[in-house]
Amino acid sequence: DVKVTQSSRYLVKRTGEKVFLECVQDMDHENMFWYRQDPGLGLRLIYFSYDVKMKEKGDIPEGYSVSREKKERFSLILESASTNQTSMYLCASSFRVGNSPLHFGNGTRLTVT
Amino acid sequence: GDSVTQMEGPVTLSEEAFLTINCTYTATGYPSLFWYVQYPGEGLQLLLKATKADDKGSNKGFEATYRKETTSFHLEKGSVQVSDSAVYFCALSDQGGSYIPTFGRGTSLIVHP
Numbered sequence: 282d283v284k285v286t287q288s289s290r291y292l293v294k295r296t297g298e299k300v301f302l303e304c305v306q307d308m309d310h311e312n313m314f315w316y317r318q319d320p321g322l323g324l325r326l327i328y329f330s331y332d333v334k335m336k337e338k339g340d341i342p343e344g345y346s347v348s349r350e351k352k353e354r355f356s357l358i359l360e361s362a363s364t365n366q367t368s369m370y371l372c373a374s375s376f377r378v379g380n381s382p383l384h385f386g387n388g389t390r391l392t393v394t
Numbered sequence: 395g396d397s398v399t400q401m402e403g404p405v406t407l408s409e410e411a412f413l414t415i416n417c418t419y420t421a422t423g424y425p426s427l428f429w430y431v432q433y434p435g436e437g438l439q440l441l442l443k444a445t446k447a448d449d450k451g452s453n454k455g456f457e458a459t460y461r462k463e464t465t466s467f468h469l470e471k472g473s474v475q476v477s478d479s480a481v482y483f484c485a486l487s488d489q490g491g492s493y494i495p496t497f498g499r500g501t502s503l504i505v506h507p
Binding site: 285312314321322323324326329331339371373375377378380381382383384385386387388 | 426428430435436437438439440443445483487489493494495497498499500
């Protein structure tokens with residue numbers, strides 16, 4: 282079974298801190314994604330990556346950056362956390378074919394105070 | 395661009411009732427269609443998928459048929475259980491495009507004993 286592991290279930294950070302959210306997948310998937318999930322807004326794509334060192338902006342990249350140095354690991358970085366980045370963050374991975382489903386981690390609930 | 399529209403929730407049902415969650419889509423190419431389920435406190439997981447017109451995806455008693463003529467992929471279950479309480483997401487992935495999935499906003503299902 283594919284496993285996507287997010288390093289933290291819950292995080293509490295202060296405004297202005299630099300925050301790292303880590304995600305690791307064990308199925309040699311080419312694609313990796315970061316979403317945020319907010320009530321009433323569904324899933325919104327922040328960034329995705331289709332290969333090592335490659336990244337593409339999603340719908341809401343402002344205030345975020347990403348890093349993919351190895352195929353299995355995709356990191357989301359909040360350079361200077363703000364309270365409006367309090368959210369549930371979901372990492373996902375997939376093979377790079379159109380009918381390949383996404384495999385999700387269990388999410389990181391980030392609170393910025 | 396591509397889009398997915400789901401009925402708004404919450405949908406509240408009694409145990410053993412019939413479930414329908416509507417999903418319609420617009421796509422420029424020929425998409426694959428998916429239903430994902432998110433149980434409380436977890437990430438999304440694939441429930442079922444269909445990759446071409448008239449295909450029926452099924453899993454755990456849930457079914458959905460890919461209807462190209464009506465651009466729909468409605469989720470149905472004949473007899474829901476309390477354990478089916480979750481949020482359900484319809485999604486599409488354009489096989490001829492960038493393989494970035496497009497999600498609906500999710501529909502919350504609450505099943506009472």
